[in-house]
Amino acid sequence: MVTAVRPRASAPRAYRFPTFTQEVLPTGLRLVVAPVEKLPLVTVLVVIDAGSTIDPAGKEGLAALTADALLEGTREFDGAQLTERFEQLGTAVESGADWDSAFVKLTVLSDRLEEATALLGEAIGNPTFPDREIERLKAERLAEILQIETEPRGLADEKFSEFLYSAASRYAKPDDGTAESVAGLTRSDVDTFFRSYYRSGATTVVVAGAITPLLARNLVAKAFSGWSQGVGPGRALIASPRANSRTVHIVNKPDAPQSELRVGHLGLPRKHPDFFPTMVMNAVLGGLFGSRINMNLREEHGYTYGASSYYDWRRGPGPFVVATAVQSEVTAAALREILAEIERIRSDRIAEEELSLARDYLDGVFPIRYETTTAIASALANLVIYALKSDYYDTYRTRVREVTTDDVLQAARNHLHPGLLQTVIVGDSAAIKDSVGQLGFGEVRVHAAQND
């Protein structure tokens, strides 16, 4: 028989987020280096202020296509040769764009770092964007768009954004663009975008792993010597809601065994002063396994394999969303529970034990989040992307611990808006429409999955 006596924790050992150096090179390029001596590995993460929010209207997907095409050829080598050379070094370079930045990243064994960085410099110093590769990447994106039409989770996410934001908002359309916008992109669009935005003044290189700041500086300065200085033109971000009252959108998938649900409204920008109380509030509402929404929908009712809520933190107000998939016959019942949980956390102060669960988890798990060079590099990149203070990670745990049940109640009242909830259901309309219509979640509109 195992002892009934619960163990007590021993004394915690001190932890510090890896120390790092920061400097701006003469070209304007920012360099951040975190020496981590655990294993002979190094991650290089380049972030460029060239994310999808600066796509021109009608050319959605241009930032993503440009980042994708970055490693597809130079005057000397074509894309296949570049790929081969990187992979012979045991590394695969990835590039892409999300809402707030474009990125290029690689992880490599430290004894091959010098060659890999030199090669990276060669590849991105003067990319030629061959027409053939641009057209291929476009076709691959179009294939992906087709795939999403039959993939309930991806489809629910995309439709939710579409119905949440006004048509003029960049967030209303996928960051990689729509079938229509991608089809219209040209090589010359890509080339122009690259020359405007991929500049050293808009670029940060983060190096994390078994390396010294001095060596990193030499390697990076050389690799990026070809980029022009300065920064690209800015673009104002529009992110406004599409509806001012509750609406339900059913995206019809006849005979679907489950309904994919997304319920939410506009969230907050990353730099919002209520970031910490709002994050803790969300942890209690739907952020943790032991959160109210998951316990209710999964462990009490068995409606779902899992349910969660999150704020998608971006420079602009990304969505706040509750996401789950429930068996079709309990769709209305599950929506009722979700709304009840949103209302409950706004009306009553959470219990101390709920606060301590969220707080102790977020505080305690902090070191576990930064075990790998890629996780450390990405955390450091976020400092730059969101203009956070350089002591952000050193003060993070204290700021989490300072949040009170009062702060949580205030955050819930100020930042959850039951009257504005937009609901998207990817599911079998015939089976759920009537019961959902009786919920008072707003007017029900039914849509086809395919865009015509």
Place this chain on the structure above:
Amino acid sequence: MRIPIETYELDNGLFVTLSEDHTAPIVAVNLWYHVGSANERTGRTGFAHLFEHMLFQGSAHVGSNEHFELIQRAGGTLNGSTWLERTNYYETVPSHQLALALWLEADRMGDLLPAMTQEKLDTQRDVVKNERRWAVDNQPYGTMLEKLQELTFPRTHPFHHSLIGSMEDLSEASLDDIAQFFATYYTPDNAVLSIAGDFERAEAQRLISEYFAPIPRGKGKPPLPPMNLPPVFGRPGREVVPDNVSLSRLFLAFRSPVFGSAEYYAASVTSAILGLRKGSRLHRSLVRDRQIASDAASYTFDLAKGTDLLIVDVTARPEISPSQLEEEVEREIDLIYAEGVTQLEVKRAIALIETDLVSSLQSAGDRADRLSMFATYFRDPQLINEQSAAYRAVTTDRVNALIAERLGANNRASLMYVPREGVESEPMLAAAVSAG
């Protein structure tokens, strides 16, 4: 590069692996039970996985869902997963919470049944049925694993049936099944425990003795039916699945040497040459050059018993018909079968694998999980330190020998997903569907 490893066994048969690393105040606890869907009896498909869910529903001294709460409150992460050959449970916690993680694991290994109720079983059955709907039934290509198992293993083979299980079998599972499965498989002599990260050896050993030593040894488990299979399929298998998908996708399976065998490493390198990253053969040829595929990959399942499977996984471009896709992929395999691979291709594959091997040692949780894997399958966690050398020893000749033995036309099973509305337009496919 080697990580430090110490192993020993308790009197009750629990196999323990310890690996210290004090770079951060983090420790991982990881248990592998040597039981998976392969051990399920007829009429109980999905039970091993349903049982995994029940292990989070409390034990003699732990309330329902309290395991999750206590670990998260301690600032830790946790989960479990079920595979054909094993089930694992794991926690990564701040190092001063090691005792809690060990005690929770011991309590459910030693004394699970007092906490089991019909109500909890009914709820978890619903949760698992929803997991099936979510991951399998309502997901494009979601039935891939169970269809491949059905297609590639004979009806009587333990790997033939579905891991997530059928809705009917899940409905049949009872509390008696829980008690029986627990007594048979969840015993210390059928488990390994690994601890990796920041801990003091003496203290960890003391805690392990205190919590796990009182748990009695099991009475042995029934042997699995014979699992060995001939190295090739012989008769080619083929199934066409019209499904709610936008793009045709072909899974081509080959019988392949079992995980950990000397030939396994040549097979693993072969799959990397075929389909690991964008410089691989299939990606370069089908995605980049000829542009008939939107994606191409290859991997092994890493099964340690009977036979492994090497999978080639290619998704068509929208304008490419399923039969075209099948022809083009087969042609690539025929080419590699006829001509073999070059030394440069072998070098590329090994270089990529080596970086992945070192990367996989970064987190305490991954490290502990790999130690448990080598301990469970081979009683030898030191193998974690031998992997880079085993890959580096793979020569072009060995890869070509493997290809000659395993990639021929007599060793292919093809599982093809096609968009539903596309089936009628292709008479060949329509015939294959009605025949299957």
